[in-house]
Amino acid sequence: MPAAFSATAADSAAQYLVRAEPWYHPVGDEVAHFEAAAASRMPMMLKGPTGCGKSRFVEYMAWRLGRPLITVACNEDMTAADLVGRFLIDREGTRWQDGPLTLAARIGALCYLDEVVEARQDTVVVIHPLTDHRRVLPLDKKGELVEAHPDFQLVISYNPGYQSLMKDLKPSTRQRFGALDFDYPESAVETAIVAHEGGVSEEVAGRLVQVALRSRNLKGHGLDEGMSTRLLIYAATLIRSGVAPADACRIALVRPLTDDVDMRDALDAAVATFFA
Template sequence: MTETYLANGDEVQLFELAFQRRLPVMLTGPTGCGKTRLVEHMGLALGRPVVTISCHDDLTSSDLVGRFIVAGGDVVWTDGPLTRAVKAGAICYLDEVVEARHDSLAVLHSLTDHRRTLYLDRADEVVPAPETFMLVCSYNPAYRSSLKELKPSFRQRFVTLPMRYLPPDREAEVIVAETGVDLAAAGRLVRCATAIRMADEAFHYEPPSTRVLVTAAHMIAAGADEIDAAEACVLAPLSSDGAITEGLREVAAASLADADSTSSTR
């Protein structure tokens, strides 16, 4: 089924304006709030392919731009995903860029200022970015390690678009559109997730994303009991600490009980 993107503010318009002015964009917000989906949506809307790079501790600059390899007895240069994206005039999306090493991100500097150029020192090549190329990064500032903060000088190179979870009724719409589950069940899942998100500060965990609600709804649509689906897809992945899980279970149960009492009085 086609993935659904519902705007949650002016992020679509600002993204498009940044594209028109050839400016890089940084998407920030909690896990599963729609950052990746926005990039995919904008790729379709702007008619540009999206090259996604999942950032991690071991990501090197060579992994991004390319390297020499031995092929058939010859040493040849092979472009990395960043280089391919620049040459194709694509949208290059660095997901969770905060996870990458700082020295690896240095290759992005010349693409995020007036030069809009990628320098391949080892290949002795200079690649100017076409007008259709766009660099987009994302990360979750609320849950990054204190040892993995982006430098202010790096963040200031980007137009930053803060993102958040959809309002409950619209989040339920996404769940219904993607899974075919009925609206009442989707609403109960969202109510459960909202209660858990509000308890975030007390339990210190990463809150449930729209993504896990869609997964739970798929299970319900396939015939699973709602409580079992919520337990397996929403609660269980949040923490391996039994005490925290039990506390979250009580929060979820209370929210669902409130939903039942509200619907019974209508």
Template sequence: MTNGVTMIESSAPVPFYRQVGDEAEVFRAAARRGSPVLLKGPTGCGKTRFVEAMAHELGRELITVAGHEDMTSADLVGRFLLKGGETVWVDGPLTRAVRTGGICYLDEIVEARQDTTVVIHPLADHRRELPIDRLGATLKAAPGFQLVISYNPGYQSVLKSIKESTRQRFIAIELGFPPPAVETEIVAHEAGVDVDTARTLVTIGDAIRNIDGSPLREASSTRMLILAGGLVAEGLSLRRAVQSAIVEALTDDHDIIRALGELVDALLPRP
């Protein structure tokens, strides 16, 4: 992983993903058409893992780019760099995926400047091409190329939202937290804990998500439950693991931390 870019070969181990609805069928259909996909859902619900699983199933290289506010179009497309005393062109992650027919996944796209994301428009419609102004060239996307972007609607604001001209080019798939039985299986597998421990963690996570009038900006994600389970697998008590990986990670407000701790204590199995 370099500069926020992760490359995964299709020969990598099979990513563990449990389908909840028809998201895989929709993605496969979009992939057959070469249609771009927009994934939306809360932080830590499995958007990235879903893309990894689909890329593996389809046998395509996956190039993941983490969106951030300093991202420029050159970070995606490429730039001239000085190497060995001469100036050479170096493809960016988007250009590499276009050339090789891979999947380019732009994670949390709203974090990037809107003028940067405009570069993807010609790739996300019938043209399927990438203009590279600095080379005076336009690349046609190789067969198999697919563009996937994601964002968390909970973070949307006037300043951080996807432009309608971008959104309407994509097939949208909404992902949420899995139902308890599926989430329990995921936590047990990923954290390496027994089913009873995983079930308790899921119960706690679900209770936090459903607090009436919750003051929390984010809900307790599946990712957080897995992190807590991992601490249990390393020998920490369930209570301490939940406090560290969930309660104190969700907020810095001492009153809320205390209230969450009381909720957790009420849900933990009695000794």
């Protein structure tokens, strides 16, 4: 490998390192299981509802493993070129620009494709050669075959509750990954998380969790999703800033969740039960 490229790769890797330990509360053996998968170069799939901690977990594992983290927020307009790279034209002529997937493969990063099913299936298939024994990425437009760095690992996430026949992973993609299931933590753990991250007392955090549990019971009965742990932290942050708890709940929990007037009234009633 040329010295110039080595220096560039080292600079890129340093740029994407997670330098401070993210606060993560394990809820099972997920840390040990992910470490085992990383050691065996196994691509991993994280499945769970919105705002339950999947992205924080990946950030924590990148820090724990000492590896760079490159995150891609997938969407339906994302093309294969957005992932692997493309030729650009500037004042000096034509040059190649690596995409995030290619860069991660070169420098040995964790490449995290968040909500991968939002991407088109013809885009997702470009990851296939990196997720089996080959561990290579063909750059057809450039005529280059990138061999993945030994530390490279691909991680994808999605919310199974939102999937349909039109938006799901093909079996040929699914069976290239190990998988970890995530869900909202049990009440005591979620209370500890909200108290720590939101900067409020355990008592206030516990009340917020109880409001969330009421909303989660309504999933499939007027709500697509209940209140996430992320939203509870938002509400706690507002309360810590001096916003009245009931107002904080309306702003951070109820209003983002639904526009249905009757459902809002039901959720507001739940808030009033715990924050009169």
